Amino acid sequence: MVSTGHERTCEQCGLVVESEQIDHGPEWRSFEDRDDQRRTGAPLTPARHDRGLSTKIGTDRSDANGNPLSDRKRRQLRRLRREHGRALRSTTSEQNLALAMMEIRRLTAALGLGNDLRNQAARLFRRAQSEELLKGRSVEAIAAGAVYGACRCHGRPETLADVNQLTQIDRSRVKNGYQVLNRELGLPAPPREPDTFLPAICSELGLDASVERRARQLIDTAPTARVPHGANPAGIAGGALLVAISEMCGVAEIPQTEMSDVVGVSANTLRARRDEFRSIESA
DNA sequence: ACGATTATTGCGTTCTT
DNA sequence: AAGAAAACAATAATCGT
Numbered sequence: 001m002v003s004t005g006h007e008r009t010c011e012q013c014g015l016v017v018e019s020e021q022i023d024h025g026p027e028w029r030s031f032e033d034r035d036d037q038r039r040t041g042a043p044l045t046p047a048r049h050d051r052g053l054s055t056k057i058g059t060d061r062s063d064a065n066g067n068p069l070s071d072r073k074r075r076q077l078r079r080l081r082r083e084h085g086r087a088l089r090s091t092t093s094e095q096n097l098a099l100a101m102m103e104i105r106r107l108t109a110a111l112g113l114g115n116d117l118r119n120q121a122a123r124l125f126r127r128a129q130s131e132e133l134l135k136g137r138s139v140e141a142i143a144a145g146a147v148y149g150a151c152r153c154h155g156r157p158e159t160l161a162d163v164n165q166l167t168q169i170d171r172s173r174v175k176n177g178y179q180v181l182n183r184e185l186g187l188p189a190p191p192r193e194p195d196t197f198l199p200a201i202c203s204e205l206g207l208d209a210s211v212e213r214r215a216r217q218l219i220d221t222a223p224t225a226r227v228p229h230g231a232n233p234a235g236i237a238g239g240a241l242l243v244a245i246s247e248m249c250g251v252a253e254i255p256q257t258e259m260s261d262v263v264g265v266s267a268n269t270l271r272a273r274r275d276e277f278r279s280i281e282s283a
Numbered sequence: 284a285c286g287a288t289t290a291t292t293g294c295g296t297t298c299t300t
Numbered sequence: 301a302a303g304a305a306a307a308c309a310a311t312a313a314t315c316g317t
Contacts (some may be wrong), residue, residue, distance in 0.1 A: 216311050230294090230310065256284070271285075292315070299304070 047105055047115075047122040049098035050088065053150025058079045093129060096139050100125045103143040110166050111158060113151070121150040133180055140169050145177025152178075152189035157196050159234075161264065182270055194219050194236035197263070201237060204262045205254055207245070214244040218277055226276045238263035 044051050057080055064066050108118040124146040134142055144167050151158040164174045195216050202212045218240040238259055245251050256267040
């Protein structure tokens with residue numbers, strides 16, 4: 001089951017340790033001012049390089065009491081602002097972190113992922129950085145790998161291609177980014193199950209829900225012995241769909257080439273998987 | 284579209300150094 | 301123990317039907 005947004009995760013590794021719903025919203029507090037019901041300030045977020053806590057020096061021309069500032073004082077504040085900004089991003093690693101957080105926020109937003117996924121991806125990156133996994137690799141690759149890794153840890157359907165499409169870098173870099181995280185950090189990413197690919201494929205091809213249901217049934221009941229060890233789970237889903245389509249009357253056939261495009265495996269592989277399902281059925 | 288054959292790729296194992 | 305290499309399995313490419 002894909003959980004969407006109420007997990008408690010280990011700050012260090014992003015491992016989901018608990019899945020109960022927690023209200024992070026503000027408590028009721030204010031008696032008179034109905035518009036201000038917060039009990040605290042902005043929440044901490046791992047998805048910004050400064051965790052959302054950085055102090056900003058404002059540009060008002062008056063002090064806290066509304067008295068106008070002298071020229072001398074204003075010049076001093078300008079200097080402070082500049083130095084403060086430099087101090088915040090002074091080191092390379094902090095610059096990298098700021099870059100990565102922007103990238104992670106961009107990617108997760110484009111994928112329509114929630115804050116929990118985004119924050120977990122951010123934590124993964126921070127951990128990668130503290131373990132010096134960035135050496136010799138690009139920030140972009142690790143950031144993308146972290147986003148993909150967060151998806152995988154939650155059993156989400158996003159593919160490597162989905163993430164990669166949003167980046168400028170080579171597919172192999174993104175893949176490597178993910179693999180490094182997975183290997184070095186021991187991500188609790190479960191293997192992909194074939195049926196997790198069904199919804200995306202079916203909606204892309206405009207297939208009826210009944211076809212999807214039948215395909216799921218085929219996958220669930222099929223003894224795994226027949227399918228080769230290590231077979232691409234997406235291909236298994238595609239093969240099951242081909243069988244489901246062919247045996248249901250009134251459903252338009254889908255050309256294998258089209259199915260191949262959508263699933264991301266060759267028509268060859270599709271046929272292999274389909275035939276395995278057929279041989280299981282007739283056995 | 285299918286089946287068969289060949290090429291490629293990725294990966295865990297085994298052999299070296 | 302790190303790295304090279306031979307070996308294997310899945311998939312893609314290609315051809316003929």
